[in-house]
Amino acid sequence: MEILMAFIVGILFTAATYLMLSKSLLRVIIGTAVLSHGVHLLLLTMGGLKKGAPPILKNDTASYVDPIPQALILTAIVIAFGVTSFLLVMAFRAYQELKMDDMEQMRGNDQHE
Amino acid sequence: MTSLHIAIVAPLVLAFLIPLLAKYVRKIHTGWFVLILPVLLFVYFFRMIGMTSHGGTLKATLEWIPSFGINFTAYVDGLGLLFALLITGIGSLVVLYSIYYLSKEKEQLGPFYVYLLMFMGAMLGVVLVDNVIVLYLFWELTSISSFLLIGYWHKREKSRYGAAKSMLITIFGGLSLLGGFILLYIITGSFSIREMISQVDAISASGFFLPALVLILIGAFTKSAQFPFYIWLPDAMEAPTPVSAYLHSATMVKAGIYLVARFTPVFAFSGEWFWIVSLTGIVTLFWGSFNAVKQTDLKAILAYSTVSQLGMIMSMLGVGSAALHFQHFHYYLVAVIAAIFHLINHATFKGSLFMAVGIIDHETGTRDIRRLGGLMTIMPITFTISLIGAFSMAGLPPFNGFLSKEMFFTSMLRITDFNLFSADTWSFLFPVLAWTGSVFTFIYSMVLLFQTFGGKYQPEKLEKKAHEAPLGMLISPIILVSLAVIFFFFPNILSYTIIEPAAASIMPGLLDGDEKFKVHISIWHGFSPELFMTIGVAVLGILAYRTLGKWKKVYGLFPDKLTLNNLYDRSLYGLEKGSNKATRTYMTGFLRDYLVYIFVFFIIAVGGTLVLTGGFSYSVKGTAPIGVYELVLSAVMIAATFGTVFARSRLTAIIALGVIGYTLALFFVIFRAPDLALTQLIIETISVALFLLCFYHLPKLSFKPKTKTFRITNALVSIGVGAVVTLLALASNSQRSLESISSYFIENSYKLAGGRNIVNVVLVDFRGFDTLFEITVLVIAALGIYGMIRLRMEKGGEEH
Numbered sequence: 001m002e003i004l005m006a007f008i009v010g011i012l013f014t015a016a017t018y019l020m021l022s023k024s025l026l027r028v029i030i031g032t033a034v035l036s037h038g039v040h041l042l043l044l045t046m047g048g049l050k051k052g053a054p055p056i057l058k059n060d061t062a063s064y065v066d067p068i069p070q071a072l073i074l075t076a077i078v079i080a081f082g083v084t085s086f087l088l089v090m091a092f093r094a095y096q097e098l099k100m101d102d103m104e105q106m107r108g109n110d111q112h113e
Numbered sequence: 114m115t116s117l118h119i120a121i122v123a124p125l126v127l128a129f130l131i132p133l134l135a136k137y138v139r140k141i142h143t144g145w146f147v148l149i150l151p152v153l154l155f156v157y158f159f160r161m162i163g164m165t166s167h168g169g170t171l172k173a174t175l176e177w178i179p180s181f182g183i184n185f186t187a188y189v190d191g192l193g194l195l196f197a198l199l200i201t202g203i204g205s206l207v208v209l210y211s212i213y214y215l216s217k218e219k220e221q222l223g224p225f226y227v228y229l230l231m232f233m234g235a236m237l238g239v240v241l242v243d244n245v246i247v248l249y250l251f252w253e254l255t256s257i258s259s260f261l262l263i264g265y266w267h268k269r270e271k272s273r274y275g276a277a278k279s280m281l282i283t284i285f286g287g288l289s290l291l292g293g294f295i296l297l298y299i300i301t302g303s304f305s306i307r308e309m310i311s312q313v314d315a316i317s318a319s320g321f322f323l324p325a326l327v328l329i330l331i332g333a334f335t336k337s338a339q340f341p342f343y344i345w346l347p348d349a350m351e352a353p354t355p356v357s358a359y360l361h362s363a364t365m366v367k368a369g370i371y372l373v374a375r376f377t378p379v380f381a382f383s384g385e386w387f388w389i390v391s392l393t394g395i396v397t398l399f400w401g402s403f404n405a406v407k408q409t410d411l412k413a414i415l416a417y418s419t420v421s422q423l424g425m426i427m428s429m430l431g432v433g434s435a436a437l438h439f440q441h442f443h444y445y446l447v448a449v450i451a452a453i454f455h456l457i458n459h460a461t462f463k464g465s466l467f468m469a470v471g472i473i474d475h476e477t478g479t480r481d482i483r484r485l486g487g488l489m490t491i492m493p494i495t496f497t498i499s500l501i502g503a504f505s506m507a508g509l510p511p512f513n514g515f516l517s518k519e520m521f522f523t524s525m526l527r528i529t530d531f532n533l534f535s536a537d538t539w540s541f542l543f544p545v546l547a548w549t550g551s552v553f554t555f556i557y558s559m560v561l562l563f564q565t566f567g568g569k570y571q572p573e574k575l576e577k578k579a580h581e582a583p584l585g586m587l588i589s590p591i592i593l594v595s596l597a598v599i600f601f602f603f604p605n606i607l608s609y610t611i612i613e614p615a616a617a618s619i620m621p622g623l624l625d626g627d628e629k630f631k632v633h634i635s636i637w638h639g640f641s642p643e644l645f646m647t648i649g650v651a652v653l654g655i656l657a658y659r660t661l662g663k664w665k666k667v668y669g670l671f672p673d674k675l676t677l678n679n680l681y682d683r684s685l686y687g688l689e690k691g692s693n694k695a696t697r698t699y700m701t702g703f704l705r706d707y708l709v710y711i712f713v714f715f716i717i718a719v720g721g722t723l724v725l726t727g728g729f730s731y732s733v734k735g736t737a738p739i740g741v742y743e744l745v746l747s748a749v750m751i752a753a754t755f756g757t758v759f760a761r762s763r764l765t766a767i768i769a770l771g772v773i774g775y776t777l778a779l780f781f782v783i784f785r786a787p788d789l790a791l792t793q794l795i796i797e798t799i800s801v802a803l804f805l806l807c808f809y810h811l812p813k814l815s816f817k818p819k820t821k822t823f824r825i826t827n828a829l830v831s832i833g834v835g836a837v838v839t840l841l842a843l844a845s846n847s848q849r850s851l852e853s854i855s856s857y858f859i860e861n862s863y864k865l866a867g868g869r870n871i872v873n874v875v876l877v878d879f880r881g882f883d884t885l886f887e888i889t890v891l892v893i894a895a896l897g898i899y900g901m902i903r904l905r906m907e908k909g910g911e912e913h
Contacts, residue, residue, distance in 0.1 A: 001736055001737035001738060001739050001743060002736045002737065002842075002846045003733060003736060003843065003846075004739055004743065004747060005842075006839050006842035006843045006846065007839055008747055008750060008751065009838060009839065009842055010835040010836060010838050010839030010842070011751055011754055011835060012750075012754055012773075012835075013831075013834050013835040013838045013839075014831045014832055014834065014835030014836075015754045015755070015757060015758050015831070015835075016831075017712060017827075017830060017831035017834040017835065018758055018827055018828065018831035019757065019758060020708060021705050021708055021709065021712075021826075021827040021830065021831065022705075022827070023705065026763060026766075027766070030757055030766055030767075030770050033770055033774075033800070034754065034757060034770065034773060037773050037774060037777050038838075040777065041777060041780065042838070042842060044780075044781070044784060044786065044789075045842065045846070046842065046845060046846065047853075048737075048853075049736075049737040049784050051737070052785075053785065054785040054786070054787055055785075055786075055859070055870070055871035055872050056787070056869055056870050056871065057859075057862060057863055057869040057870075057871065058869075064859055064871065065784070065785045065786070066853055066855045067855055067858055067859065067871040067872045067875055068853070068854070068855050068858065068875065070786045070788065070789055070872045071872050071875040071876050071880060071883075073786075073789055074788060074789060074792055074872065074876060075876070075883050075884065075887045077789070077792055077793060077796055078792070078796070078887050078890070078891060079887055079890050079891075081796045081799070081800060081891075082890050082891045082893075082894035082895075083890075083894065084800060085800070085803055085894060085898065086894045086897050086898055088803055088804065088807055089807075089898045089901050089902065090901060091807075092807045092810050093901050093902070095810065096810070103703065103704050103705060104703055104705075106704075
């Protein structure tokens with residue numbers, strides 16, 4: 001199972017990288033969202049899969065899945081959400097002000113010379 | 114803090130007071146206040162001659178950074194005292210001269226004397242300390258104050274160019290000097306020069322010996338304007354003439370000479386030292402005097418002449434080091450004695466010549482020899498001064514330059530006698546180069562003298578009506594040329610007072626107990642080969658000078674493009690251009706390029722490490738079995754992922770992204786993470802809602818035709834990243850080395866924290882801090898979004 005997950009994580013990373021390298025700002029943001037999904041899945045996979053009950057204590061259960069990666073991912077999800085929404089609004093504002101979406105035109109290089 | 118420390122620091126302290134005096138005491142020329150100090154210091158050091166002439170030394174330590182072994186150790190021996198006397202003596206005369214040279218009304222006197230005093234203190238520090246780090250400190254201070262003095266007339270373009278050039282070259286040398294000192298410290302474990310001299314055996318046995326030698330010599334050669342670093346000196350002539358006389362003839366340029374002399378006991382046991390020092394010196398001598406002839410500016414002639422004379426002293430120091438290898442060391446010691454003697458002589462005649470040139474400039478308004486002429490009867494005293502200075506420089510009797518030039522020929526001839534370092538085949542070059550260099554020296558001395566004072570007076574070409582200088586300006590050069598004559602007739606007043614103690618400092622190992630070197634300078638030593646060489650110089654020099662107009666074309670043959678100045682300018686220009694170009698090629702301003710660099714670096718660094726260290730391993734042991742649900746969900750996720758990449762419309766892309774998120778939530782369900790599944794579902798819903806909210810405002814996905822290379826690079830980079838991440842995941846999954854710490858949380862969740870939901874207990878109890886800051890992140894994001902939406906900037910940047 002972990003092997004399969006490793007490949008899926010790889011595919012998510014590949015797609016995210018490809019999207020982040022494109023010229024359109026919206027695609028870059030979608031890329032970051034895909035990347036965060038990939039990272040969360042990777043964290044969960046690395047904690048080991050399916051080795052016990054859900055981490056809610058019951059008297060008759062002997063083994064539980066690892067709770068620490070879950071706590072970490074929960075934190076990461078919230079942070080990624082904050083960042084993604086911020087980026088999204090930023091892109092929206094950038095488009096409003098600059099009327100463009102093309103990263104190549106947005107380059108802040110030396111126009112001043 | 115002894116009187117010696119006070120003497121070294123005194124000029125620096127006075128430098129702080131000068132601006133006040135310059136500002137509030139306007140009636141008296143600031144120079145008069147400055148003058149007191151070098152005179153006092155000269156008297157102070159003069160009284161030490163008695164001590165050093167009996168082989169005595171003075172050492173006083175002031176702790177600075179004792180834990181690093183860096184202390185302000187002042188040390189006076191024969192060599193240091195000689196330089197201290199030169200610095201304070203010529204310093205007094207230069208200050209006196211500058212009082213008349215610089216006008217109280219027109220010039221900024223405060224800065225001038227501040228820089229000059231700074232320089233004087235720094236120079237005293239260089240020659241009178243024993244600790245190399247402190248020496249380096251003072252060394253750089255001389256570079257900086259020299260930079261400030263060259264750029265004194267900072268509104269002139271050429272002054273700034275000259276100042277920057279001298280700064281770049283001397284600081285380059287200074288830094289390599291520091292490197293050399295540090296290498297010596299690594300070998301000997303001490304920053305003290307005395308210590309280093311006592312550990313010569315360790316130094317010569319070390320592998321750092323040669324690098325240290327070369328680095329220290331680069332420092333000395335850049336400062337003393339040796340080939341090929343001499344190019345800054347002619348451009349430093351943009352400084353006011355008192356500065357040129359002081360720094361660029363008598364003192365600063367001799368700091369390199371001092372350094373070579375000071376480190377002779379450390380390095381001179383090697384053939385490399387002998388060869389590098391003496392060859393550089395002799396080549397500089399020839400090249401400087403050869404180039405001086407073609408100059409038309411009086412100060413440029415003097416600058417090249419200084420280069421050449423410094424080369425001469427340098428070569429004698431190099432040759433003198435042979436004394437350490439030879440049984441009858443007195444035979445070669447004459448070179449060291451000649452070097453010291455010529456050092457003194459050069460300070461006298463070159464100082465006076467610079468001052469004379471300054472007078473000519475001051476009284477006629479030009480330094481160009483093509484416009485000058487016939488000043489002999491108009492400025493008789495200046496003419497006399499220049500005559501003595503120039504004849505002494507050319508090496509004619511009855512002036513001191515004659516004596517040191519004879520001794521120079523002697524030492525060069527003696528090289529040919531010995532067979533050390535396989536010098537026998539090439540040693541004939543030394544006297545030949547020395548002799549031809551002297552011929553050129555003779556020619557430019559005559560050019561300097563007769564093209565200025567001889568010929569016809571051309572008042573129409575001059576800006577001012579030429580007349581004799583005021584007395585105050587003449588005093589300093591008169592004192593200097595009087596010394597030039599006195600040292601000829603009574604050279605032995607210097608022998609055992611100054612020259613012998615200095616020679617003993619340069620060659621300390623050769624003396625036992627109270628023994629002294631025999632120093633006797635005689636005016637007449639029979640019909641020796643040296644005398645005939647001098648006669649030859651004079652005869653050929655006169656002939657060449659008479660026919661100068663005919664053969665001066667030779668200089669035209671040498672193309673301007675091959676000069677070292679051109680090389681310096683072009684390499685500086687090229688360096689600027691090149692770095693600009695290099696920066697432009699990779700700093701494209703396009704975000705995607707930087708991302709490519711980052712990802713490629715990631716692939717190479719992480720993937721490379723994985724491959725090179727053999728970190729990759731693969732094992733299916735302990736993995737969970739794959740069920741039907743997982744297979745289906747995986748297929749959905751992969752399909753959705755492709756959907757985001759290949760979607761043509763933004764709506765499809767957003768929905769595909771949503772599908773990935775919900776599938777992830779389902780994975781969380783399957784992998785037994787109920788809290789995660791809950792959060793993921795909610796957050797994904799909000800995210801998709803947000804995307805859709807912005808949907809109408811966001812632009813349509815633009816699919817501009819992209820080049821094939823663009824796509825291929827992107828594909829390669831992203832596949833690389835994905836592959837590396839997969840490999841990393843596989844490898845780390847297959848190599849679990851330690852047990853997880855989660856058993857502690859599972860056991861104690863209820864016992865210690867009173868909660869059954871372990872994940873929640875971890876979030877708010879065991880690791881509550883993470884949650885606190887995660888909340889902060891959300892708050893900041895919310896405030897940021899609010900700010901972005903509400904606050905608008907006008908084009909001018911004003912808020913409204």
